[in-house]
Amino acid sequence: MNARAADLWERAKKALAVAKAVSTLDPDSAASRAYYAAFYAVSARFVLEGKTFRKHSAVEAAVHRDLVKAGIWPTELGQGYSKLSETCSIGDYGELEHVSEPSATEAVQIAGEILSTITREQPRSSSFLNGKAWQHSWHSRRYSSSLVASLGRHNESTAARSVAVTP
Numbered sequence: 001m002n003a004r005a006a007d008l009w010e011r012a013k014k015a016l017a018v019a020k021a022v023s024t025l026d027p028d029s030a031a032s033r034a035y036y037a038a039f040y041a042v043s044a045r046f047v048l049e050g051k052t053f054r055k056h057s058a059v060e061a062a063v064h065r066d067l068v069k070a071g072i073w074p075t076e077l078g079q080g081y082s083k084l085s086e087t088c089s090i091g092d093y094g095e096l097e098h099v100s101e102p103s104a105t106e107a108v109q110i111a112g113e114i115l116s117t118i119t120r121e122q123p124r125s126s127s128f129l130n131g132k133a134w135q136h137s138w139h140s141r142r143y144s145s146s147l148v149a150s151l152g153r154h155n156e157s158t159a160a161r162s163v164a165v166t167p
Contacts, residue, residue, distance in 0.1 A: 027104030
């Protein structure tokens with residue numbers, strides 16, 4: 001078992017639980033925790049492949065390069081990861097802008113989908129995921145229709161702000 005991957009995976013699960021718990025109470029914090037849940041989960045996945053990164057932007061680039069472009073993840077999931085990063089930035093640094101409750105709920109959903117996807121993968125070692133066998137191929141996966149629909153809306157207006165915010 002890789003201790004670093006196990007620690008990152010535990011952080012991912014805790015961050016997702018916190019995001020779910022505070023999504024209606026504090027959407028800004030929920031968006032931040034949702035992003036960190038995905039960040040920790042993806043980082044754990046990459047650690048198992050012997051890859052580590054020093055910057056969040058490098059992790060995001062690796063998601064698109066090593067997972068999406070390689071055909072391991074569907075485009076929508078890579079877009080979801082990027083959307084989480086954008087939402088987190090508003091929640092953490094938005095000054096007068098804030099994440100709306102629906103956007104926080106969506107962020108929690110996307111993060112949950114990323115953790116579920118990583119759980120279903122088949123990396124070299126899955127011991128940090130409680131030893132579950134990872135058995136499905138990427139191309140046969142179905143993603144929640146609401147996730148795909150929301151990411152489709154996100155792509156339709158790349159010039160417009162993709163995260164609903166409240167003043």
